[in-house]
Amino acid sequence: MRPAAHAYWRARTLRTQLLSLFILIELIAAAVAGVVSIFNARSATRVEIAASMELAELWVKEAVLLAQRETSADRFLADLSSQLRHARHVRIEVRDVAGNVLEVRPAAVVPAPSGGESEASTTSLPTWLLSLVSAPAPAWFAALIAPPTERRVVPVVVQGVRIGSVDVVSEPKDEIGEKWETTSVLGAVGLGVTLAVTGLLYLLVGRVLKPLTGLAAGLAELEHRRYRVRLERPQPAELAIITDRFNALAEALEATLAENQSLNRRLITAQDDERRRTALDLHDEVGPSLFGLKAHAASMAKAAEALPEGAAADMKERVRDLNAIIDHLQAINRGMLNRLRPMSLGQLPLADVLSELVSGRAREYPQIRFSFVAEGIERSYGDSIDLTLYRCIQEGLTNVIRHAEATSVDVRVAASQDDSVPEASVTLAVRDNGRGIDPLAPKGLGSLGMRERVEGLGGDYAIDSERGRGTSLRVVIPLRAKENDAGNMAASKT
Numbered sequence: 001m002r003p004a005a006h007a008y009w010r011a012r013t014l015r016t017q018l019l020s021l022f023i024l025i026e027l028i029a030a031a032v033a034g035v036v037s038i039f040n041a042r043s044a045t046r047v048e049i050a051a052s053m054e055l056a057e058l059w060v061k062e063a064v065l066l067a068q069r070e071t072s073a074d075r076f077l078a079d080l081s082s083q084l085r086h087a088r089h090v091r092i093e094v095r096d097v098a099g100n101v102l103e104v105r106p107a108a109v110v111p112a113p114s115g116g117e118s119e120a121s122t123t124s125l126p127t128w129l130l131s132l133v134s135a136p137a138p139a140w141f142a143a144l145i146a147p148p149t150e151r152r153v154v155p156v157v158v159q160g161v162r163i164g165s166v167d168v169v170s171e172p173k174d175e176i177g178e179k180w181e182t183t184s185v186l187g188a189v190g191l192g193v194t195l196a197v198t199g200l201l202y203l204l205v206g207r208v209l210k211p212l213t214g215l216a217a218g219l220a221e222l223e224h225r226r227y228r229v230r231l232e233r234p235q236p237a238e239l240a241i242i243t244d245r246f247n248a249l250a251e252a253l254e255a256t257l258a259e260n261q262s263l264n265r266r267l268i269t270a271q272d273d274e275r276r277r278t279a280l281d282l283h284d285e286v287g288p289s290l291f292g293l294k295a296h297a298a299s300m301a302k303a304a305e306a307l308p309e310g311a312a313a314d315m316k317e318r319v320r321d322l323n324a325i326i327d328h329l330q331a332i333n334r335g336m337l338n339r340l341r342p343m344s345l346g347q348l349p350l351a352d353v354l355s356e357l358v359s360g361r362a363r364e365y366p367q368i369r370f371s372f373v374a375e376g377i378e379r380s381y382g383d384s385i386d387l388t389l390y391r392c393i394q395e396g397l398t399n400v401i402r403h404a405e406a407t408s409v410d411v412r413v414a415a416s417q418d419d420s421v422p423e424a425s426v427t428l429a430v431r432d433n434g435r436g437i438d439p440l441a442p443k444g445l446g447s448l449g450m451r452e453r454v455e456g457l458g459g460d461y462a463i464d465s466e467r468g469r470g471t472s473l474r475v476v477i478p479l480r481a482k483e484n485d486a487g488n489m490a491a492s493k494t
Helices: 002-011 014-070 073-083 116-122 127-133 139-145 173-223 237-306 309-340 350-364 383-404 445-456 480-493
Strands: 090-096 151-158 161-170 369-375 408-416 425-432 460-465 471-478
Touching: 014 090, 014 139, 014 151, 014 161, 014 173, 139 173, 173 237, 237 309, 237 383, 237 445, 350 369, 350 383, 350 408, 383 408, 383 425, 383 445, 383 471, 445 460, 445 471
Parallel strands: 369 408
Antiparallel strands: 090 161, 151 161, 408 425, 425 471, 460 471
16 A cells, blocks of 8 residues: 555645645644643533532522521422522432422523523624534534533421432533534634635645746757747746756757757768769769770670671670670669769759659559659759658658558658748658557668758658558758758858
8 A cells, every 4th residue: 555655645746745735734733623622621611510510509508598488398399499490500400308300380580591691602603604503512522521420419408307309410511512612613713714725825836836837848848859948937036046047958958959950961961962972973984984885895796797706706795794794883873873862853843853753662562552742842942951851752662661561652742831830841741551660669770860861950850650550751841951051052162
């Protein structure tokens, strides 16, 4: 039970924990106050009952003496019973010589009830509280404070003959009722004050802890790599210090992110420039050289016709082998050119280049349905963005073909600037209906490389997958990267 209780307590909010501790303290204080009140009420009741017994006994003795002087012996006991029936906190019984209790005769003048003073004091209370305190004392309360029952007997002697007796019996019911009324009023007032203070503390603690809620939301923003978040400075000095440190941390992270993105953009630009130069060398140097070799091989084949038949056949066989090697080198050269930088990028509209990439995959894998949609995109966004979109589609389709076991792939590229996107951007989405990605599977180098490339342009790279429900790749690249790309291009040329 202890670990479960500990886990339950730790799962509560700080406000709930503070209020729970306050309520626990209030309950302990109420229990202590209740015990003290009961002890005080018990002591006061005993003192009150003892005093009432002494007073009642003196009153009975005095009444007996007066009645003996003014009343005849035959009516003495009956009149005495009527005179003594309104004693406070005691019960007086007049008995005849046989021990029988005499019935009380109506009195001419009825004094005020013993509880009248207490009732008058409660008439100013609210109705609901009056109904609470006017209820009879519960048995457990009476058992806690009731003193032992005491009985005193005063004999009645007329002319030397005992004609009866008066029994004075303690009756703490009225006193217990008064103590219950007092305790109920105090308890009701204490409960009301506790509820009011608890509600006030709930509001105050919530107001004091509100900056912590904002801090938690800010930390969640940092967790999602949104470093532009800033918190308002609260009034409490301690929380203000924490908020200042958080804002300083967010500012430092934002500056570091901007610096990293700038370095990544420079690295990507440098890589693209190097690939561009390498591709240009392959295209302008290696390609013509291979074409020249093929032309020479053709001339060698033609010159071999003038040789004797045996030598001519041997020469033609060597020329065929040479042409096969040249064709293989040309295929390798074209593949390297395509991997380094598709030559159509920057020459044709971006939508046509991407559409041709998807169509090429569709021709290679006819068992998979490929679809491509381009909405509102420009002819080009610069080498970095164009090549990033191209590589992301290329990597996404490669992963689908190799791992997804999908029968359908949808590719969509759109320029967006709406309420959900804070700035102009281009969005790429690749969705398939394959088996999904195992969340425990390690990330491939291709995906990691694409993520770094997209984030280097200040964009977002996200993969949403669920086993058995396919995979969705979403890339959002802000168009401010287009301006940065132009600046980096100028710097690289310089």
